[in-house]
Amino acid sequence: MTTTTADAPTDDHGGPYPDRAAQAPEKQPDAFEQDVLPTPPGASRTLLRSLLAPHKGRVWLSTVVVLLQQAAVQAGPLIVAYALDHAVPALRTGDYGPLITVAVAAAVCAVAAGALQFAFILFSARVSQDVLLDLRGRIFRHGQALSLDFHERYTSGRLISRATSDVESLRELLDEGLQELIIIVLQTLYITATLIYLDWGLGTAAILSAAPLYLLVRSFQRRSRRAYSAKSSATAAVIVKFTETLNGIRPVQAFRRERPNDAAFARLNHRHERLNGDAILEMARYVVSSRLVANIAVAAIVLWGAYRVADGGLALGVMAAATLYLRRLYDPIDRLGMFLNSYESAAASLEKIAGLLAQQPTVPEPTAPLPLPAVAAGRPGREADFRGVRFAYRTGGEVLPRFDLTLAAGTTTAVVGATGAGKSTLAKLLARFYDPTEGRVLLDGVDLRDLSTAELRRGVVMVTQEAFLFSGTVADNIAIGRPDATRADIERAAKAIGAHDFIAALPDGYDTDVRKRGGRISAGQRQLVGFARALLADPSVLILDEATSSLDIPGERAVQRAMDTVLRGRTAVVIAHRLSTVETADRVLVMSDGRVVEDGPPGELIAGRGRFAQLHRAWRESVG
């Protein structure tokens, strides 16, 4: 008999699987649930640097352009001062020269400011668009490269959120942030220098007043980062709910889940709104408190200045000018808040993206891949061997206790067993969607972990129940198994499978777009397309998850014939749900609680008195 170990509580106390604790992260808060994947320190900065590195030249150019643009803008008051002090008195003496100079200078500055602003927008937009293009591509490529267990936990909605709303908040920073920052720094430097020039004491006091402001900025940064991180997760949760509901629209409508879904969505939507509000509130708090600090600083400095004026230590004019400059010095504080806002929003998003990109596939490519040995002429398929394999999902307990199993080349093995017995898990190990927790899965003696993905996919193909169709034509869908296949190859495969007639009857035959007319392709026909795809791919080992849904009798026969064709001449593992499949297999494995409890040719098992014999009798009776 077998034992169920999936939820054995003894593990943590030195039970039968001492290393299980290391594989049970669900006991700690789940990083996936909370949308905070572990990120190596400095990963966001490294990511940003690597994104900007190819555009260094343009970033510098943008910086120079915006500096020149600011110079052109700031020259305005100087020109006015020159006009008042020189051009107007000169005009009184009939000298038009200075006035013309002023007019030309003002026109040049105005045109230059406009042209430079245009150039800046152009350069910075190019940089930001290229960076976003690169980043979206990286997220997509990485998403595709990550292993199945990652996707099962992270969900496509979160990936979409990373590639859309998080990328968008980075765009806001890249498009506007640089200009804002440069303006803030320039204004602050210019005014501080002028204040020091006017009066050392006042200038130093102004600089000292930056200390409480600095503390305020730091606290705002911390709080706003937290607020934006929560907001980004809330946005992702809204998108996850959206995609999940719409992907499952059939069961949603069939089971009238609309109302509960509306309620659940409203909760997530409100949470998003509230967290967005929190982020805005942080900004409001910052603006109010920074203005308060600034006003107190101005009042204190002015009081001290007035005392010095009364004392005769400071000229009144200098005091007046310094007061005006002081007010201006604190003007960019609001701007700084806006900048920090978009910076923190982008930083929170970047951290989430960096966390995603830092994930490593749990089924990695080998660094030194090995080739599969050449198949001897006439030998069908390859031998598959599970050696000392034990498997536990990362999110759960042990599903397959340690076992050994050899599948001889060219044989068809039917796997049967109750739901949850571990049939699909066994199949997924053979297709290397997961690596065994312990032990090795070998194909003709080569560990699957040593095969390049291309070699592995040529060697082993898994056809799942749902036979997913991608957007594109029927021909494209069949050719996924072998992209270089000609139309003749595709038709030959379809004919062999018995799919040609229905495909030819579609409005555009093989060129029918499956998305536009997807409704015309029935479940059975989808399976036939799936088989044609597998036949064209021609793998040595084929794993087939037989559909549980029963088809009509002609449909059933067509699928059965197609299956016989596709299984012939290779090593096959069929997760069987049909009696006919089991009866025609070379070998039957009966699984229960993750263990193979019966193993043998179908005739032998049927004749025996085990589970399979009982199952077979019940099956026969139900068929009639």
Ligand SMILES: Nc1ncnc2c1ncn2[C@@H]1O[C@H](COP(=O)(O)OP(=O)(O)OP(=O)(O)O)[C@@H](O)[C@H]1O
């Ligand atoms: N991604 C996963 N993470 C954690 N546990 C899983 C995962 N997939 C399956 N399991 C668990 O592993 C066990 C075996 O599942 P498996 O899908 O292999 O069974 P099965 O025999 O193929 O069932 P069915 O006939 O219903 O498809 C079950 O207890 C299931 O809950």
